[in-house]
Amino acid sequence: MPENISTPQMRRRVAISSVIGTTIEWYDFFIYGTAAALIFAPQFFPTIDPLAGTLASFATFAVGFLARPLGGIIMGHFGDKIGRKPMLVLSMLLMGVATTLIGLLPTYAQIGIAAPIILVILRLIQGLGVGGEWGAAVLMTVEHAPARKRTFYGSIVQMGLPLGIILANISFIIILNIVSPGAFEAWGWRIPFLISALLVVVGFVIRLKITESPSFTNLKKTEEVERVPLAVMLRDHRRSLIAGSLASIAAPALGYLILVYMVSYGTTALELPQQTMLWLIIAGGVSWTISIGISAQLADRIGQKPVYTVGAIYSAAVAFPFFWLVDTTNILLMAVGFILAAAAVGILAGPQAALIAGLFPAEIRYSGSSTVYQLGSILGGALAPMIATFLYASTGTSSAIAVYMVLLGLLSLVGIMMIRQRSTVLAEQADDDKVVLPTGQTSTKTI
Secondary structure (H helix, E strand, O other), X not given: OOOOOOOHHHHHHHHHHHHHHHHHHHHHHHHHHHHHHHOHHHHHOOOOOHHHHHHHHHHHHHHHHHHHHHHHHHHHHHHHHOOHHHHHHHHHHHHHHHHHHHHHOOOHHHHOOHHHHHHHHHHHHHHHHHHHHXXXXXXXXXXXXXXXXXXXXXXXXXXXHHHHHHHHHHHHHHHHHHOOHHHHHHOHHHHHHHHHHHHHHHHHHHHOOOOOXXXXXXXXXXXXXXXXXHHHHHHHOHHHHHHHXXXXXXXXXXXXXXXXXXXXXXXXXXXXXXXXXXXHHHHHHHHHHHHHHHHHHHHHHHOHHHHHHHHHHHHHHOHHHHHHHHOOOOXXXXXXXXXXXXXXXXXXXXXXXXXXXXXXXXXHHHHHHHHHHHHHHHHHHHOHHHHHHHHHHHHOOOHXXXXXXXXXXXXXXXXXXXXXXXXXXXXXXXXXXXXXXXXXXXXXXXO
16 A cells, blocks of 8 residues: 555544653643642742732643644754654653652752753653644644544544543542641652653654654655745745634634633632532533544534634633522532533634644645644643732632633634635545645645
8 A cells, every 4th residue: 555545544643642752741831830730839939929920820731832833843854854654652751751850859849940841841842742743643634534534533632632631630539638737848749740750651652653654755756845845835825824813813712711720710719629610610511522532523424614613602601600600609510510611622622633723734734723822831831820810819710710711712703714715625625635725726635
């Protein structure tokens, strides 16, 4: 069989390796978010008042997002030049090393100001790793997938994010149950970070066994590899860049508010136990995962754009009901709120991978899709916990945060409306690889 044709066996192997590897990487990324909400303020910023310490802790969380576009651009450039697979392995190495070193990092009490400085540097490295991870995992999966199932295959990678969050929160729940509060604050919080070293080894073994993307293999054979893919993207695909970035705002914003900020909100504003909030976030993660699969299969049938449009509208509509339910402090009603709100993220995430990948031709697809996804994550997710903390501290009401969530949902709606084609390149592809680009032109580029 030709190199640029993927077998059913390899499709399954790539999909499994992508979701396992992505789960591990998001586990690494989000144990930081949970630790930022629970422990980092007193450990690394003890000289400032509690509110400022929480803001500073969430600021280090945001730093990882600021590095993500750089990681996406650098790995996107080389992923479009030398291949998707090498970047998939490199991203895991960066994330695993940085996460393990955070678990070994001395606190402010031990080494002073060097502690938060090193923490920020390691968080930047995490951001670089995860910035390149998403594009590589999505393209490896989507470009191996059969034409009529590309959205569903792309959604398998998306499931790695909530699965990573579930794994991260379960690890903290286990630690909180087996060590005393004092021991958790002293050293117990480090265990989830150190576990990362073992998980990365597993990810390496799995990812080294997969083959390169058929699309990139074909580009190499036909010598259509771009010398500077980022420049081509900025010159010829600006509309796709803007539209895709706007469309990608709501999902990370709502996701990080639910799964990062709400740990702090629940334990401080609502005075609920840490474990209660972690279990609620796990419930939200399960809802998120299930809704990804459902929305992706629906998008393969009726199109990515209609499903994504519904998701953007729903993400705005669910904002106020979410906080109304959470603010009751009734655990059952809170769980309903988390499940409903997380489903909004899943509806958006289901078609998102194939939607974004399909905005760009194969020769610049890694650069384009990574840049779009990471810009959306910064505009939506990076600042969300800090802005939410500030809004609640300034107004004393969760309604201000709900308004913020509504505005982000509307921004994503504007973005998806800017995408002109009935669907995206990948979803519209016929067996002869003739595609419809966002400009209305046709192309026969192999995807």
